[in-house]
Amino acid sequence: MSSASVASIAVEGGDLSLGEGLLAIIRPALDLMEPGGVIAVLSCSRQTEEDLSTWCRIERHEFLGCEEISEGKFRHLIRRGSLSVPKGERETALNLPLRDGMLTAADVLAAVPMPERADPATGFAPRGARAEPGGPSFPYTLTERDTVAPPQIAELYDQAVGAQWDATRDIAWDKIRPLPAALETALGQMMTFLAENELSALYLPSKFISQIHPAYAEVAMFLATQLADEARHIDVFLKRARVKGGLGISSATSSRSLLSLLVLTDFTEAAFLLSVLGEGTFLDLLKFIERHAPDEPTFDLARRARADETRHVHFGLAHVRHALAHDDSLYSRLESSVRRRAATLHNVGGVPSAIQDALTILAARGSDPPSVRRGHESFRELLHTMHENRVKRLESAGFTREQAETLSRLHTPNFM
Ligand SMILES: [Fe+2]
Ligand SMILES: [Fe+2]
Known part of the structure; x- marks a missing residue:
C-alpha cells in the first residue's frame, strides 16, 4: 500500500x-x-x-x-474518485450585513451574485450549492441572467414582502353604505372589470415561474409576491361589488383582449404587454377610481391596489429596460408583438361600452344630465392621461418619442 x-x-x-x-x-x-x-x-x-x-x-x-x-x-x-461531487469550497458563512437586526434579499444577492448563464442540469440546487453531476436536465427556458433578472430584482422583492396587506381586515368594510342605484351599478361594473383583468394578471406571470432557472430565484420569488398581490386585488374588488349591489357584465372585448395576453409565450413580451403597457395603464385607472370613489373603503382599496401595481410596473420597466440594453433585436420584437396583438383586436371599436358608462357615472357621482356631462368629460380626460403616461413609460423603457406614440395608440382599448 x-x-x-x-x-x-x-x-x-x-x-x-x-x-x-x-x-x-x-x-x-x-x-x-x-x-x-x-x-x-x-x-x-x-x-x-x-x-x-x-x-x-x-x-x-x-x-x-x-x-x-x-x-x-x-x-x-x-x-477520491473522479465521478463524485466536484470539489468546491463549501459555501462558508458570508458575514451578511445586518441592519437593525434585519437581513434583506438584496444583501444576500450582493453576497451571492447571479451567474450570467445557468445550467439546467443543476435542477433546484439553490445558487451557491454544489450540484452532484449526473442529475437530470430540467425544462427551464429562462437560463440567462440578462433576459430574466433585472439588477433591482431583490430590492423589488424586499419591498413587495414588506408591503403586503390583508383584504379581510385592512379595509373598513363596515363603512360602506347603500349608494344611489345608478352609482351602485356603475361601481359593481367597475369592480367586475377590475377583477376580470386582475385574473389575467394572476394567470399570465404564473405561466413563467416554472421556466425560470433557480439561479435567478429572486425573479420567481418576486413574481410570487405579484401573484399574491393580484389574488388580494381580485378578492377586494369582488368583495366591494358584493357588499351592496353585485357584479356587472364581462364584455367580449375584455375577453378578446385578455386572451391575447394569456397566450403569450415569451417572458419579456409578457412583461412588456402586461406590466409596462397594461398595468401601467391601470395605474391611471385606479387613480381615477380613487379620485371619484363614493366612499372611504373604495378609495382605500383602489389606493392600496395602485401601490401594489406600481411595483409590478417597476418590475416590467426594469425587466424591459435591462433586456433592451442586452439585445438589439428586442425593440422590433416588442413592437411587432404590440402590432400583432392590435391586429387580433382590429374589430374592437373602443373601450367596452359598459366600462365607458360606469366610469362616466362614477365620475358624475350620479345620473343627472349636468353631472353626467362632467363625468363624461372626466372619462375623456382619463383616456388622454392614460395615453400621455404610457408614452412617458415607453420612453423611459428606451423607445423613441415617435415609437412610444405609435405603440401607445396601438395599445388595447381594454386598458389591460
Ligand atoms: Fe393587480
Ligand atoms: Fe398587477
Whole structure:
C-alpha cells in the first residue's frame, strides 16, 4: 500500500463502524479533496477495512489499503474518485450585513451574485450549492441572467414582502353604505372589470415561474409576491361589488383582449404587454377610481391596489429596460408583438361600452344630465392621461418619442 505521507487529511473514526455513522466523518473530508486526493481514516476497528473497501467500490473511490499503526489502531487510505461531487469550497458563512437586526434579499444577492448563464442540469440546487453531476436536465427556458433578472430584482422583492396587506381586515368594510342605484351599478361594473383583468394578471406571470432557472430565484420569488398581490386585488374588488349591489357584465372585448395576453409565450413580451403597457395603464385607472370613489373603503382599496401595481410596473420597466440594453433585436420584437396583438383586436371599436358608462357615472357621482356631462368629460380626460403616461413609460423603457406614440395608440382599448 501507499505510504501514509500521501494522505493530505486524516480523520479520526474511533471505534465507529460504517453502520454507526463513520461515513458522516469520511464523506465531508473526501469532499474537500480534488479527485485523486487521498485521505487517511484512523480507526480502532479491524472490520472497518472490509466495509470501507466495499463502500469505495460502490461510490467509485479507490481503497488503497489498511495498516496497523499501533496496537489495535488502523490507518485506512482512500483516494477520491473522479465521478463524485466536484470539489468546491463549501459555501462558508458570508458575514451578511445586518441592519437593525434585519437581513434583506438584496444583501444576500450582493453576497451571492447571479451567474450570467445557468445550467439546467443543476435542477433546484439553490445558487451557491454544489450540484452532484449526473442529475437530470430540467425544462427551464429562462437560463440567462440578462433576459430574466433585472439588477433591482431583490430590492423589488424586499419591498413587495414588506408591503403586503390583508383584504379581510385592512379595509373598513363596515363603512360602506347603500349608494344611489345608478352609482351602485356603475361601481359593481367597475369592480367586475377590475377583477376580470386582475385574473389575467394572476394567470399570465404564473405561466413563467416554472421556466425560470433557480439561479435567478429572486425573479420567481418576486413574481410570487405579484401573484399574491393580484389574488388580494381580485378578492377586494369582488368583495366591494358584493357588499351592496353585485357584479356587472364581462364584455367580449375584455375577453378578446385578455386572451391575447394569456397566450403569450415569451417572458419579456409578457412583461412588456402586461406590466409596462397594461398595468401601467391601470395605474391611471385606479387613480381615477380613487379620485371619484363614493366612499372611504373604495378609495382605500383602489389606493392600496395602485401601490401594489406600481411595483409590478417597476418590475416590467426594469425587466424591459435591462433586456433592451442586452439585445438589439428586442425593440422590433416588442413592437411587432404590440402590432400583432392590435391586429387580433382590429374589430374592437373602443373601450367596452359598459366600462365607458360606469366610469362616466362614477365620475358624475350620479345620473343627472349636468353631472353626467362632467363625468363624461372626466372619462375623456382619463383616456388622454392614460395615453400621455404610457408614452412617458415607453420612453423611459428606451423607445423613441415617435415609437412610444405609435405603440401607445396601438395599445388595447381594454386598458389591460
Ligand atoms: Fe393587480
Ligand atoms: Fe398587477
